[in-house]
Structures are given as C-alpha cells and as structure tokens.
Amino acid sequence: MTSETRLRIRAVHKAYGRRAVLRGADFTVSAGMLAGVVGENGSGKSTLLRIAVGELVPDGGSVQRFGALGYCPQQAVVNDTLTVAQHLRFFQVAYRLPRLTEAWELVDLLGFGAERRTRAGELSGGTRQKLNLTLALMHDPPLLVLDEPYQGFDWDTHQRFWQLAVQLRSLGRSVVVVSHLLHDLQHFDTVHHLRDGRLHEGAAR
Numbered sequence: 670m671t672s673e674t675r676l677r678i679r680a681v682h683k684a685y686g687r688r689a690v691l692r693g694a695d696f697t698v699s700a701g702m703l704a705g706v707v708g709e710n711g712s713g714k715s716t717l718l719r720i721a722v723g724e725l726v727p728d729g730g731s732v733q734r735f736g737a738l739g740y741c742p743q744q745a746v747v748n749d750t751l752t753v754a755q756h757l758r759f760f761q762v763a764y765r766l767p768r769l770t771e772a773w774e775l776v777d778l779l780g781f782g783a784e785r786r787t788r789a790g791e792l793s794g795g796t797r798q799k800l801n802l803t804l805a806l807m808h809d810p811p812l813l814v815l816d817e818p819y820q821g822f823d824w825d826t827h828q829r830f831w832q833l834a835v836q837l838r839s840l841g842r843s844v845v846v847v848s849h850l851l852h853d854l855q856h857f858d859t860v861h862h863l864r865d866g867r868l869h870e871g872a873a874r
C-alpha cells in the first residue's frame with residue numbers, strides 16, 4: 670500500500686453562529702484507504718465532509734486535496750425534471766468523459782437500469798440515492814467522499830456497495846464514508862470518531 674496523501678485536514682474549526690461544531694479537527698486520508706467517519710447525530714460529520722470537499726469554508730485551519738474528487742452529499746443533488754439517462758449525459762459533459770460505459774456499469778451494479786428513462790422526481794428515495802452515488806463515482810476519481818451513501822438501499826444493494834468500496838480501495842482509490850451503522854465498521858481500515866469537535870482515530874479491524 671502506498672502512503673500518498675489524498676486529503677489532509679488540519680486544525681479545522683467551524684461554528685454556526687455561537688454553536689462551535691468543529692474545534693480543531695485533524696483528518697488525513699491516504700491512497701488505498703477506506704476510512705470511516707462516525708459520531709452522534711449533530712456531531713458535525715456532514716459539516717466536516719462539506720469542508721473536506723470545499724463546499725463550506727472553515728473558520729480556521731487548512732484543507733488540502735490532491736487529485737480529482739467524487740462527492741456524494743447526504744441530500745441527493747439531482748434535477749427532478751431530468752431522467753436518469755439525462756443526468757448521466759449531463760455529468761459526462763461536466764466530467765469530460767469520452768464514454769458512459771463505466772457509468773452504466775455502476776447503474777447495473779446498483780440495480781436501477783430499468784429506471785433509465787424515469788425522471789429523478791419520480792424515483793423512489795433509495796433509487797434517487799443510487800443515482801446520487803453513481804454521479805459521485807462515474808468519473809472514477811482517486812478520492813471519494815461519501816456522506817451516508819446507502820441511505821434507503823435494500824440489503825442486497827447495501828452489500829454490493831461495500832463490495833464496490835473494497836474493490837475501489839484495492840485499485841488505490843481513497844474512500845471516506847460517513848456511517849451510522851455498527852455492522853459497517855468491519856469494512857473500514859480506520860474509524861474516526863467525531864466527538865466534541867475533534868476526530869479520534871481508532872483501528873477498525
């Protein structure tokens with residue numbers, strides 16, 4: 670395993686008004702690492718990830734990313750009036766991909782190929798989330814930041830998600846996953862507990 674760094678967060682602080690959420694959070698992710706971020710509701714996991722991907726500016730501290738990024742936010746960022754296929758074509762242009770072969774393979778893996786002509790606004794919650802995840806993965810970036818990516822997935826799809834995450838790790842990708850589920854912890858190389866605004870690292874397995 671290489672130790673090339675893909676994401677480095679140092680002493681990050683973030684408050685919403687008077688509510689200090691992050692108070693000196695440090696987080697480093699290397700190539701070929703599957704890292705979990707866990708913590709109680711409201712502990713600041715989504716805030717940390719939004720800062721990690723540059724969506725939110727921290728009050729203090731530094732964030733460095735090395736290479737392209739795929740971000741799966743907690744709330745799907747999709748356009749209700751566009752179909753699944755239209756989303757893929759839109760993101761193909763945005764990512765400058767020569768073809769959509771790999772994107773459709775992801776759709777098949779996640780099991781929603783039958784919905785290719787369905788508008789996002791008419792998808793079930795779980796399928797909408799599958800589209801959200803596909804859009805984050807389809808350009809095969811070296812760093813993936815996934816905020817509870819399998820919300821609403823049925824058990825088979827949940828299992829397939831983890832097979833995919835493990836496969837991506839073996840290909841040297843870095844995968845950061847926010848999880849609430851105890852049985853997911855076994856999949857991580859490292860687990861980072863967000864508590865009192867800081868991350869506490871513990872070996873997961």
Ligand SMILES: Nc1ncnc2c1ncn2[C@@H]1O[C@H](COP(=O)(O)OP(=O)(O)OP(=O)(O)O)[C@@H](O)[C@H]1O
Nearest residue numbers: 685686688690708709710711712713714715716717
């Ligand atoms: N835009 C915002 N304005 C004000 N407060 C916010 C905002 N976003 C989040 N917060 C507050 O910051 C705290 C951390 O929120 P965050 O969503 O980062 O936590 P989380 O650990 O991801 O929670 P969950 O497990 O419920 O998803 C919460 O108390 C939340 O209410």
